[in-house]
Amino acid sequence: MDPIVRDRRRALLLAVPALAVFAAFWLLPMARLVVVGASGPDGAKAYLAIVTNANYFRSLVSTVTLSAGVSVATVAISLVAGLFLQRNRFPGRKALVSLMTLPLAFPGVVVGFMVILLAGRQGLIGEVTSHILDEKLVFAYGMAGLFMGYLYFSIPRVILTIMASVEKLDPALEEAARSLGASTWQVTRDVILPALMPAIISSGAICFATSMGAFGTAFTLATQINVLPLTIYNEFTNYANFSMAASLSIVLGLITWAALAAARSLAGAGVAAAG
Amino acid sequence: MRPLRYWLQLAFTLVVCAFLVVPIVMSILAGVTTNYFVGIKSGLTLKWVLQVWELYSETIWRSIWIALACLACTIVLGIPAAYSLAKVQNRWTRLIEEFLTLPIAVPGLATALGLILLYGGWRDFRASWLFILVGHVLFTLPFMVRSVLAVMMAIDLKTLEEAAASLGATFRERFLTVVLPNVKPGILAGSLMVVTLSMGEFNLTWMLHTPLTKTLPVGLADSYASMRLEIGSAYTLIFLVMIVPLLIALQWASARKT
Numbered sequence: 106m107d108p109i110v111r112d113r114r115r116a117l118l119l120a121v122p123a124l125a126v127f128a129a130f131w132l133l134p135m136a137r138l139v140v141v142g143a144s145g146p147d148g149a150k151a152y153l154a155i156v157t158n159a160n161y162f163r164s165l166v167s168t169v170t171l172s173a174g175v176s177v178a179t180v181a182i183s184l185v186a187g188l189f190l191q192r193n194r195f196p197g198r199k200a201l202v203s204l205m206t207l208p209l210a211f212p213g214v215v216v217g218f219m220v221i222l223l224a225g226r227q228g229l230i231g232e233v234t235s236h237i238l239d240e241k242l243v244f245a246y247g248m249a250g251l252f253m254g255y256l257y258f259s260i261p262r263v264i265l266t267i268m269a270s271v272e273k274l275d276p277a278l279e280e281a282a283r284s285l286g287a288s289t290w291q292v293t294r295d296v297i298l299p300a301l302m303p304a305i306i307s308s309g310a311i312c313f314a315t316s317m318g319a320f321g322t323a324f325t326l327a328t329q330i331n332v333l334p335l336t337i338y339n340e341f342t343n344y345a346n347f348s349m350a351a352s353l354s355i356v357l358g359l360i361t362w363a364a365l366a367a368a369r370s371l372a373g374a375g376v377a378a379a380g
Numbered sequence: 381m382r383p384l385r386y387w388l389q390l391a392f393t394l395v396v397c398a399f400l401v402v403p404i405v406m407s408i409l410a411g412v413t414t415n416y417f418v419g420i421k422s423g424l425t426l427k428w429v430l431q432v433w434e435l436y437s438e439t440i441w442r443s444i445w446i447a448l449a450c451l452a453c454t455i456v457l458g459i460p461a462a463y464s465l466a467k468v469q470n471r472w473t474r475l476i477e478e479f480l481t482l483p484i485a486v487p488g489l490a491t492a493l494g495l496i497l498l499y500g501g502w503r504d505f506r507a508s509w510l511f512i513l514v515g516h517v518l519f520t521l522p523f524m525v526r527s528v529l530a531v532m533m534a535i536d537l538k539t540l541e542e543a544a545a546s547l548g549a550t551f552r553e554r555f556l557t558v559v560l561p562n563v564k565p566g567i568l569a570g571s572l573m574v575v576t577l578s579m580g581e582f583n584l585t586w587m588l589h590t591p592l593t594k595t596l597p598v599g600l601a602d603s604y605a606s607m608r609l610e611i612g613s614a615y616t617l618i619f620l621v622m623i624v625p626l627l628i629a630l631q632w633a634s635a636r637k638t
């Protein structure tokens with residue numbers, strides 16, 4: 106046999122163990138989830154419950170709204186900070202970047218606790234506002250608290266992506282625009298932002314998908330808002346409604362996967378969620 | 381003289397940084413404060429840290445053990461898989477890559493429910509730490525594969541291997557003595573990522589754990605819900621002491637990789 110063909114065949118075989126683990130512990134469990142999802146009293150109609158059942162639909166709408174809002178805010182904040190950190194050199198810059206990416210791998214529960222320390226009943230914001238405004242501001246346990254927590258775990262990731270792509274920008278384009286008389290604002294709007302678009306789309310999509318599936322933060326805040334992962338968790342553990350938990354989580358998985366796939370076809374780069 | 385825009389952007393960046401760092405500092409302080417409600421003036425103490433150690437040290441050891449086992453699995457499964465993705469690039473290997481990334485494209489909750497519904501009836505497996513390990517391997521494997529694959533694509537693997545082959549090296553020799561040493565930076569960065577993620581994993585682990593197989597993040601959730609604030613903070617402090625060096629090493633390793 107041709108040695109090159111033989112080499113390729115051997116190289117392909119090296120992917121078999123990883124694929125076997127994937128098939129046994131992800132593909133089969135997901136197939137089981139799809140079957141269980143359709144095994145409830147309503148059969149396959151359970152997959153529509155997320156839009157036909159008022160409770161689930163409300164949960165879906167608030168999760169999507171929250172995740173979309175967090176993604177837009179995170180990208181906007183990270184653009185301003187990321188452009189600044191990549192474009193300017195000043196003492197302490199490296200330390201600042203390290204500090205801002207530190208929460209990168211904090212689990213959702215820890216992020217939830219951070220929100221409680223900031224905006225909870227004994228939090229810093231409550232402490233400060235009770236001195237200044239004579240009114241204790243506590244918002245950790247509602248939509249604002251969730252928003253804050255999701256911002257907290259999203260910003261470090263998005264800043265890194267934005268900074269990496271700012272680094273790759275071609276300065277000649279900006280110089281050309283400037284030499285033609287464009288103002289800083291015009292250069293930002295017409296040259297920098299369009300060039301950063303792939304990074305904006307992909308990091309926004311990752312942020313959206315991660316927020317849709319985030320469980321730990323909402324769990325720690327014991328929030329009054331039922332985000333979809335909490336709804337699924339409650340169906341499973343508190344009501345032992347396995348089929349509904351299964352069908353809802355399949356729908357949730359499809360949403361996050363579709364968001365990432367759409368972003369990838371728009372932005373071209375490798376896009377995947379984490380956390 | 382820098383323009384006003386510079387100072388505004390600097391101020392904004394510092395506010396964002398404060399938002400991210402202030403709660404970390406608060407949690408560290410709360411963990412060593414005698415009484416958080418009174419404040420720092422009540423004195424500093426290690427009593428909460430010691431109490432956490434008594435209550436939860438088991439979860440800390442278990443998390444370290446699972447993270448190391450997870451690392452071993454992702455090395456054994458991930459590096460060969462990355463090699464085949466680098467070596468053969470066609471429709472099928474793109475599909476394999478897509479497959480292996482699915483566990484991070486879909487929320488951990490869904491993966492965990494699937495695992496419980498399919499394997500939950502197998503009591504011994506369900507009750508063992510291996511059940512958690514499986515979830516962690518699924519979730520971290522894509523990061524190892526991607527990190528190693530990125531380095532493999534950046535170096536001229538083909539020329540290196542051809543040179544080795546022309547000198548008579550077998551497939552096995554080439555993989556072990558030419559490919560592996562050349563992708564070390566990718567393996568290092570991937571390994572740090574895997575250990576960091578496994579130590580902090582909660583979404584899957586919360587569903588997969590049993591009262592006898594609690595990990596550190598599970599214990600954290602437990603302490604936030606049922607213990608006084610100082611204990612939750614001291615526990616968080618221990619978690620930070622473990623995770624922050626890993627994160628700093630990770631920043632250093634990924635800077636070196638590129």
